Amino acid sequence: MKLLENNVVQLIPMETCHIEGISKAAKDESIWTHMSVDLTQYSDVVTYVEAGIKKREEGREFPFVIFNKKEQQIIGCTWFLDVDLTHKRLEIGSTWLHPHYWRSAINTNCKYLLLSYCFEELKFNRVQIKTGHENLQSQKAIERIGAKKEGILRNHMIRRNGEIRHTVMYSVTIEDWLEIKKHIEENLLK
Numbered sequence: 001m002k003l004l005e006n007n008v009v010q011l012i013p014m015e016t017c018h019i020e021g022i023s024k025a026a027k028d029e030s031i032w033t034h035m036s037v038d039l040t041q042y043s044d045v046v047t048y049v050e051a052g053i054k055k056r057e058e059g060r061e062f063p064f065v066i067f068n069k070k071e072q073q074i075i076g077c078t079w080f081l082d083v084d085l086t087h088k089r090l091e092i093g094s095t096w097l098h099p100h101y102w103r104s105a106i107n108t109n110c111k112y113l114l115l116s117y118c119f120e121e122l123k124f125n126r127v128q129i130k131t132g133h134e135n136l137q138s139q140k141a142i143e144r145i146g147a148k149k150e151g152i153l154r155n156h157m158i159r160r161n162g163e164i165r166h167t168v169m170y171s172v173t174i175e176d177w178l179e180i181k182k183h184i185e186e187n188l189l190k
Contacts, residue, residue, distance in 0.1 A: 001062045001080075004113040007069065008188070009106060011078065011113055014052050014063040019045055021074030022065060025098045034135040035096060036160065052079070059083065066097065066110055075101050078110055082128075089126040090118065102137070105189050111145045112184045119177045126173050132157075133166040142170045144187070146180035 004011040012018070019042075026039035039045050052063035062080040067073070076097035083090045092114050097106060118124045129147055131138040143149070147170035156167035172180055 001056065001064075004064070004117055005069070006109055006113060006188075008109040009113070010067040010069060011064040011110060012067055013056070014049060014065050014077065016049055016053070018065045018074060019049050022049065022077060025074050025076055026096075028099050030099055031096050034132050034138065035094075036157070037094075038160065063094075066106065068101070068106065075106065078114065080114070087126075088122075088124040089128070090124065091128045091130065092118075093130065105187075107141055108145060108184060108187055112181075112188060115145075115172060115177070115184075116181070119172075119174055119181075124174070126171055129170045129172075130167045131170075132159075133168055139168055145172075146176070146183045147172050148176065 001013045003013065022039065023042050023045040026045060029038075029040055032038040032040065037044065037048060039048055049063075052061065055061035056063060060083060062083065064078050064080075065074045066076040066078060068075045076095070078095040079093055081091040081093045092111065095107070095110070101107075115127060118127050128150075129142050130153075131142060133152060150169045150171055153167040153169060155164050157165040159165050
């Protein structure tokens, strides 16, 4: 996996040298309300990074740190998950940002870089994005980039607190890409 960047963000393949920056960005507890991890503790960040690197080495997942070019700091992470080279598909997920960047152009720029790479370089056919049924903010962000809602997977996951999560499934396909690319390009700075 390679570095992906534009004039707003860099998506840098995760390495152990990013632990300090991730830990600093991850301190706000509100980030973790809907996530399957909680990175407010430094030791959990170390485990998260080490696990991400191992999964990358196995070819299963590819974690990136989100680096804000203007502020010159790590502000979150995003991953390629469920990578399936045979069927030319993967999932963009486990994305989190420091709350200062919620509802900013950062997520749109990240998704643009990731989707461009998937469809234009990897020549994939499908990218899926999913979120919890209660995470309305995430659903709106996914819909804002133009991903198509496919449905809800009922009783799909068990959260850290033991509650059941229904998962809202979205996708972008190669047939959708040119229209969605144009739509995202029009909104990169919003």
